[in-house]
Amino acid sequence: MAREECKALLDGLNKTTACYHHLVLTVGGSADSQNLRQELQKTRQKAQELAVATCSRLTAVLRDRGLAADERAEFERLWVAFSGCLDLLEADMRRALDLGAAFPLHAPRRPLVCTGVAGASSGVAARALSTRSLRLESEGDFDVADLRELEREVLQVGEMIDNMEMKVNVLRWTVQARQAPGAELLSTVGAGPSSVVSVEERQGGFDPRKALAAILFAAVLLAAVALAVCVAKLS
Numbered sequence: 261m262a263r264e265e266c267k268a269l270l271d272g273l274n275k276t277t278a279c280y281h282h283l284v285l286t287v288g289g290s291a292d293s294q295n296l297r298q299e300l301q302k303t304r305q306k307a308q309e310l311a312v313a314t315c316s317r318l319t320a321v322l323r324d325r326g327l328a329a330d331e332r333a334e335f336e337r338l339w340v341a342f343s344g345c346l347d348l349l350e351a352d353m354r355r356a357l358d359l360g361a362a363f364p365l366h367a368p369r370r371p372l373v374c375t376g377v378a379g380a381s382s383g384v385a386a387r388a389l390s391t392r393s394l395r396l397e398s399e400g401d402f403d404v405a406d407l408r409e410l411e412r413e414v415l416q417v418g419e420m421i422d423n424m425e426m427k428v429n430v431l432r433w434t435v436q437a438r439q440a441p442g443a444e445l446l447s448t449v450g451a452g453p454s455s456v457v458s459v460e461e462r463q464g465g466f467d468p469r470k471a472l473a474a475i476l477f478a479a480v481l482l483a484a485v486a487l488a489v490c491v492a493k494l495s
Contacts, residue, residue: 263331266317266338270345273310277349280304284356288363297365297403300356301410307349308413314342315424322428339428343421350417357410365403 280303286296321327321335 262317262321263334263338266314266321266335269310269314269317270338270342273307273314273342273345273349276303276307276310277345277352280307280349281352284352284359287356287359292363292365294365294402297360297406301406304349304353304356304410304413308417311342311346311349311417311420315346315420318342319424319427343424346417346421346424350414350421353410353414353417357407357414360403360407360410 280300283296283300283303286292287300318335318339322332322339327335
Protein backbone atom coordinates (compact mmCIF):
# COMPACT_ATOMS: atom_id res chain seq x y z
CA MET A 261 0.00 0.00 0.00
CA ALA A 262 2.85 2.38 0.79
CA ARG A 263 4.42 1.82 -2.61
CA GLU A 264 1.17 2.45 -4.46
CA GLU A 265 0.56 5.58 -2.42
CA CYS A 266 4.03 6.91 -3.19
CA LYS A 267 3.59 6.16 -6.88
CA ALA A 268 0.27 8.00 -6.93
CA LEU A 269 1.76 11.03 -5.18
CA LEU A 270 4.75 11.05 -7.50
CA ASP A 271 2.54 10.75 -10.57
CA GLY A 272 0.49 13.74 -9.40
CA LEU A 273 3.64 15.72 -8.72
CA ASN A 274 5.01 14.93 -12.19
CA LYS A 275 1.83 16.10 -13.89
CA THR A 276 1.59 19.27 -11.79
CA THR A 277 5.25 20.10 -12.38
CA ALA A 278 4.83 19.60 -16.13
CA CYS A 279 1.80 21.90 -16.10
CA TYR A 280 3.74 24.52 -14.16
CA HIS A 281 6.64 24.28 -16.62
CA HIS A 282 4.25 24.90 -19.52
CA LEU A 283 2.74 27.95 -17.79
CA VAL A 284 6.13 29.43 -16.95
CA LEU A 285 7.11 29.44 -20.62
CA THR A 286 4.30 31.91 -21.39
CA VAL A 287 5.34 34.54 -18.79
CA GLY A 288 6.30 37.77 -20.55
CA GLY A 289 4.69 36.79 -23.85
CA SER A 290 1.50 37.82 -25.56
CA ALA A 291 -0.53 35.38 -23.41
CA ASP A 292 0.74 36.86 -20.14
CA SER A 293 -2.05 38.22 -17.95
CA GLN A 294 -3.37 38.49 -14.43
CA ASN A 295 -5.12 35.14 -14.83
CA LEU A 296 -1.87 33.47 -15.87
CA ARG A 297 -0.03 34.74 -12.81
CA GLN A 298 -2.83 33.52 -10.54
CA GLU A 299 -2.81 30.13 -12.26
CA LEU A 300 0.95 29.95 -11.79
CA GLN A 301 0.54 30.68 -8.10
CA LYS A 302 -2.10 27.97 -7.63
CA THR A 303 -0.15 25.39 -9.63
CA ARG A 304 3.14 25.86 -7.80
CA GLN A 305 1.40 25.75 -4.43
CA LYS A 306 -0.28 22.49 -5.43
CA ALA A 307 3.09 21.13 -6.56
CA GLN A 308 4.66 22.06 -3.23
CA GLU A 309 1.88 20.35 -1.30
CA LEU A 310 2.41 17.17 -3.30
CA ALA A 311 6.18 17.46 -2.85
CA VAL A 312 5.88 17.74 0.93
CA ALA A 313 3.52 14.75 1.09
CA THR A 314 5.73 12.64 -1.19
CA CYS A 315 8.90 13.56 0.69
CA SER A 316 7.36 12.72 4.05
CA ARG A 317 6.07 9.34 2.85
CA LEU A 318 9.26 8.27 1.10
CA THR A 319 11.46 9.41 3.97
CA ALA A 320 9.45 7.41 6.50
CA VAL A 321 9.66 4.26 4.38
CA LEU A 322 13.35 4.50 3.47
CA ARG A 323 14.39 5.12 7.09
CA ASP A 324 12.81 1.81 8.06
CA ARG A 325 15.71 -0.59 8.67
CA GLY A 326 13.43 -3.61 8.46
CA LEU A 327 12.55 -2.93 4.83
CA ALA A 328 13.24 -5.83 2.46
CA ALA A 329 16.00 -5.45 -0.12
CA ASP A 330 13.72 -5.62 -3.16
CA GLU A 331 11.27 -3.19 -1.60
CA ARG A 332 14.09 -0.81 -0.71
CA ALA A 333 15.37 -0.91 -4.29
CA GLU A 334 11.90 0.01 -5.58
CA PHE A 335 11.52 2.91 -3.13
CA GLU A 336 15.01 4.14 -3.96
CA ARG A 337 13.99 4.32 -7.63
CA LEU A 338 10.96 6.36 -6.60
CA TRP A 339 13.23 8.55 -4.48
CA VAL A 340 15.53 9.28 -7.42
CA ALA A 341 12.56 10.12 -9.64
CA PHE A 342 11.16 12.38 -6.92
CA SER A 343 14.51 14.15 -6.49
CA GLY A 344 14.72 14.85 -10.22
CA CYS A 345 11.15 16.16 -10.29
CA LEU A 346 11.87 18.44 -7.34
CA ASP A 347 14.99 19.79 -9.04
CA LEU A 348 12.93 20.64 -12.13
CA LEU A 349 10.29 22.35 -10.00
CA GLU A 350 12.91 24.49 -8.29
CA ALA A 351 14.46 25.45 -11.63
CA ASP A 352 11.06 26.45 -13.05
CA MET A 353 10.25 28.48 -9.95
CA ARG A 354 13.52 30.37 -10.31
CA ARG A 355 12.75 30.94 -14.00
CA ALA A 356 9.30 32.25 -13.11
CA LEU A 357 10.86 34.57 -10.53
CA ASP A 358 13.30 36.00 -13.08
CA LEU A 359 10.67 36.41 -15.79
CA GLY A 360 8.14 37.92 -13.40
CA ALA A 361 10.68 40.49 -12.25
CA ALA A 362 11.70 41.30 -15.84
CA PHE A 363 8.11 41.62 -17.11
CA PRO A 364 5.82 43.14 -14.44
CA LEU A 365 2.15 43.14 -15.27
CA HIS A 366 1.13 46.71 -14.48
CA ALA A 367 4.15 48.69 -15.60
CA PRO A 368 5.37 49.98 -18.97
CA ARG A 369 7.33 47.22 -20.64
CA ARG A 370 8.71 46.31 -24.02
CA PRO A 371 6.38 43.88 -25.81
CA LEU A 372 7.83 40.54 -26.84
CA VAL A 373 5.61 40.21 -29.92
CA CYS A 374 5.91 42.71 -32.79
CA THR A 375 2.45 43.25 -34.31
CA GLY A 376 3.69 45.31 -37.26
CA VAL A 377 1.42 48.25 -36.40
CA ALA A 378 3.15 51.62 -36.92
CA GLY A 379 2.28 55.26 -37.48
CA ALA A 380 -0.53 57.30 -35.98
CA SER A 381 -2.77 54.31 -35.40
CA SER A 382 -0.24 52.76 -33.05
CA GLY A 383 -0.42 55.83 -30.83
CA VAL A 384 -4.22 55.57 -30.62
CA ALA A 385 -3.97 51.88 -29.80
CA ALA A 386 -1.35 52.58 -27.14
CA ARG A 387 -3.59 55.16 -25.46
CA ALA A 388 -6.53 52.76 -25.56
CA LEU A 389 -4.51 49.93 -24.05
CA SER A 390 -3.12 52.18 -21.32
CA THR A 391 -6.65 52.70 -19.93
CA ARG A 392 -6.98 50.24 -17.09
CA SER A 393 -10.08 49.31 -15.19
CA LEU A 394 -10.50 49.94 -11.49
CA ARG A 395 -10.23 46.20 -10.89
CA LEU A 396 -6.79 46.05 -12.50
CA GLU A 397 -5.65 49.11 -10.55
CA SER A 398 -6.78 47.50 -7.31
CA GLU A 399 -4.86 44.35 -8.21
CA GLY A 400 -1.82 46.21 -9.46
CA ASP A 401 0.34 44.98 -6.60
CA PHE A 402 -0.57 41.31 -7.05
CA ASP A 403 2.52 40.44 -9.09
CA VAL A 404 4.80 42.31 -6.68
CA ALA A 405 3.44 40.45 -3.66
CA ASP A 406 3.46 37.19 -5.57
CA LEU A 407 7.13 37.63 -6.48
CA ARG A 408 8.02 38.10 -2.81
CA GLU A 409 6.07 34.97 -1.93
CA LEU A 410 7.66 33.07 -4.81
CA GLU A 411 11.13 34.06 -3.62
CA ARG A 412 10.38 32.62 -0.18
CA GLU A 413 8.97 29.45 -1.70
CA VAL A 414 12.08 28.94 -3.83
CA LEU A 415 14.17 29.01 -0.67
CA GLN A 416 11.78 26.55 0.98
CA VAL A 417 12.08 24.10 -1.90
CA GLY A 418 15.87 24.41 -1.78
CA GLU A 419 15.80 23.66 1.96
CA MET A 420 13.56 20.66 1.30
CA ILE A 421 16.10 19.27 -1.17
CA ASP A 422 18.93 19.76 1.34
CA ASN A 423 16.95 18.10 4.13
CA MET A 424 16.16 15.17 1.86
CA GLU A 425 19.83 14.49 1.26
CA MET A 426 20.54 14.67 5.01
CA LYS A 427 17.71 12.41 6.15
CA VAL A 428 18.02 9.70 3.49
CA ASN A 429 21.34 8.80 1.92
CA VAL A 430 20.42 7.40 -1.50
CA LEU A 431 23.29 7.38 -3.98
CA ARG A 432 21.68 8.13 -7.32
CA TRP A 433 24.39 6.45 -9.38
CA THR A 434 23.85 3.15 -7.55
CA VAL A 435 20.13 2.96 -8.31
CA GLN A 436 19.45 0.68 -11.26
CA ALA A 437 16.53 1.09 -13.62
CA ARG A 438 14.01 -1.70 -14.03
CA GLN A 439 13.83 -1.33 -17.81
CA ALA A 440 16.53 -1.42 -20.45
CA PRO A 441 17.49 1.86 -22.18
CA GLY A 442 14.93 2.72 -24.83
CA ALA A 443 12.33 0.32 -23.47
CA GLU A 444 9.83 3.16 -23.20
CA LEU A 445 9.88 3.38 -27.01
CA LEU A 446 8.11 0.04 -27.14
CA SER A 447 5.18 1.34 -25.13
CA THR A 448 1.99 1.67 -27.10
CA VAL A 449 -1.14 3.74 -26.68
CA GLY A 450 -3.51 1.32 -28.34
CA ALA A 451 -4.59 -1.91 -26.77
CA GLY A 452 -4.86 -3.96 -29.98
CA PRO A 453 -2.09 -6.29 -31.16
CA SER A 454 -1.74 -4.36 -34.42
CA SER A 455 -0.40 -1.36 -32.52
CA VAL A 456 2.58 -3.25 -31.11
CA VAL A 457 5.63 -2.73 -33.30
CA SER A 458 8.95 -4.36 -32.53
CA VAL A 459 12.29 -2.59 -32.70
CA GLU A 460 13.43 -4.77 -35.59
CA GLU A 461 10.33 -3.86 -37.64
CA ARG A 462 10.76 -0.13 -37.03
CA GLN A 463 14.50 -0.14 -37.66
CA GLY A 464 14.28 -2.43 -40.68
CA GLY A 465 17.11 -4.94 -40.22
CA PHE A 466 19.60 -5.89 -42.94
CA ASP A 467 18.15 -8.29 -45.55
CA PRO A 468 20.72 -9.99 -47.89
CA ARG A 469 18.07 -10.73 -50.53
CA LYS A 470 17.05 -7.11 -50.77
CA ALA A 471 20.70 -6.06 -51.00
CA LEU A 472 21.33 -8.53 -53.86
CA ALA A 473 18.25 -7.33 -55.71
CA ALA A 474 19.42 -3.73 -55.37
CA ILE A 475 22.86 -4.60 -56.77
CA LEU A 476 21.36 -6.45 -59.75
CA PHE A 477 19.02 -3.54 -60.46
CA ALA A 478 21.92 -1.09 -60.37
CA ALA A 479 23.95 -3.29 -62.76
CA VAL A 480 21.06 -3.55 -65.24
CA LEU A 481 20.55 0.21 -65.06
CA LEU A 482 24.23 0.90 -65.78
CA ALA A 483 24.19 -1.54 -68.71
CA ALA A 484 21.11 0.18 -70.14
CA VAL A 485 22.79 3.59 -69.84
CA ALA A 486 25.96 2.31 -71.54
CA LEU A 487 23.95 0.76 -74.35
CA ALA A 488 22.06 3.98 -74.89
CA VAL A 489 25.33 5.93 -75.10
CA CYS A 490 26.76 3.50 -77.68
CA VAL A 491 23.61 3.71 -79.84
CA ALA A 492 23.75 7.48 -79.71
CA LYS A 493 27.38 7.55 -80.86
CA LEU A 494 26.74 5.11 -83.74
CA SER A 495 23.79 7.10 -84.98
